[in-house]
Amino acid sequence: MRTRIFALIALSLATYAVAAQATVIGAYKATVNPGDTLEVSFTPTAPGPVRLHFEIRPLELWASAQLYKPDLDQPVALTMGHSSFDLLAEADTESLNQPWRVVFFHTNSVALTVELDITFPKTFCVEIAAELGIRISYEEEAGELEDHHCDQMWRALRSLGLNLIEGLHQIKFLPPSNEVEGRFLSAERILEMYRTTPGRRFTGVFYHELAHFIHFIKLGASLKREWASLHKNSGADMINYVREPFGGPPTYAMTNEFEDFAVTFSAYVLNTKDLFDLGIARRDNVGKPILLEKAKLIAQVFLHYRDEKPYTYIYRFGSGFPVIPIERAEVPLTPEGLPDFTEPINWERF
Missing domain, CATH: 2.60.120.380 (Jelly Rolls)
Structure with missing residues (x-):
């Protein structure tokens, strides 16, 4: 037998x-x-x-x-x-x-x-199902789904705030592909992952696809129009874009307004201060303010008020394997719409 x-x-x-x-x-x-x-x-x-x-x-x-x-x-x-x-x-x-x-x-x-x-x-996937009702599945050829996958996804989802990702229906792991590492299906609200190797790249791809969900489903109409205008005005000048921060094609943000948003959002989560420093340098040194305006718009995604004053969240990746810690801090927004990076900053670790 x-x-x-x-x-x-x-x-x-x-x-x-x-x-x-x-x-x-x-x-x-x-x-x-x-x-x-x-x-x-x-x-x-x-x-x-x-x-x-x-x-x-x-x-x-x-x-x-x-x-x-x-x-x-x-x-x-x-x-x-x-x-x-x-x-x-x-x-x-x-x-x-x-x-x-x-x-x-x-x-x-x-x-x-x-x-x-x-x-x-x-x-960890228990919490994702209980708090968000998200179905998590994988196909045989995708390989093993381990606890560190659930742990990393739960950290990422919590770091963004459960209200921001509420409405995502399913996370599906599919066999590795030479064409794509992740995909978001807007009509079905399904996030597909074609990468299971843990670490920084896995985490970055997951945030990238979550950014598509936020852009398509959660972003308000006025911010969508503003982003479309920023992307259109960016043209073919790479100085108006951020390089893909997790090892993808460096000019991937130039593909269209949706990939531009996801790449910029991923860079914001990887290290918010680095993104703003780059945007400020391009504005001050070469007179190109568009990247800074894009970073400011991403900060608006996390806009909330405390004591009638505007606040946002800033982020940075920690070090670890197989799970990457995510750090988030609540900071005031300046009158210019910039996060206030004045120390000390009280970081929350996910």
Whole structure:
């Protein structure tokens, strides 16, 4: 008997009691020949429900599935069915951070096509689901989704403020592509990630795609018009743009007004002061104020009032691996619309 084994292992960086929610969906598809077995392993890292949903073709043929907790010889759930069926279980604290496995088999004379969605709880993604209702999923070819992915996304989302990213429906991890590293689908409000390697680039791509969501969905009409005008006036002069700060094509901001916004927004989050210093230098040294005006508009995205005075948030990346700490500070806006970088600055760490 030949066995196909797929790994869906996520090692825990930190585990603690969280609300019981299944928060990550792994999507698998395979053809199972007569006499073969499909075996899939996965590792919950937070307590909560586990659901395995099977779709089988041809519809009329039957198959069996068994679900095993770690170190148990007897299944905790088993069933037979055709067309579609589920297996349900609960991940408790004793079964976390260890691989569970599901076994699918059949005795038909022809091959079956099976699509399997495994929904299970993971630390940090639990908070994303509970606070924002965002569905997080990945396809088999994208590779493992680990706790550090959930941790980094949760830090980024919190750093921007939950109100600013409320309304994002799904974050989907797809197989690596030579054409694109991330994409935002505005009609569906889905953020797609084609990169899972952790670190600075992963974090930058995630912020870049969040910037598209903010631009399309959250930005007010007047700021959209102002940005479109700034981009149009930028023309083909690279001095009016910031270089892509995370290793992408350096002139990517020149592509269109939307990529211009996302690249400038990413540079703002990477280090707000560096972006403003660059904009001020280009205005003062060569008489080109457009980049500074773009930075000021991004500061308006975070505009809020305290004691009837305008404030914004400034950002900078910290150092770390596989998770990059994000630092944010609330500072007043000057009458010229510039963040006040006067020390001391009280930084909040995400």
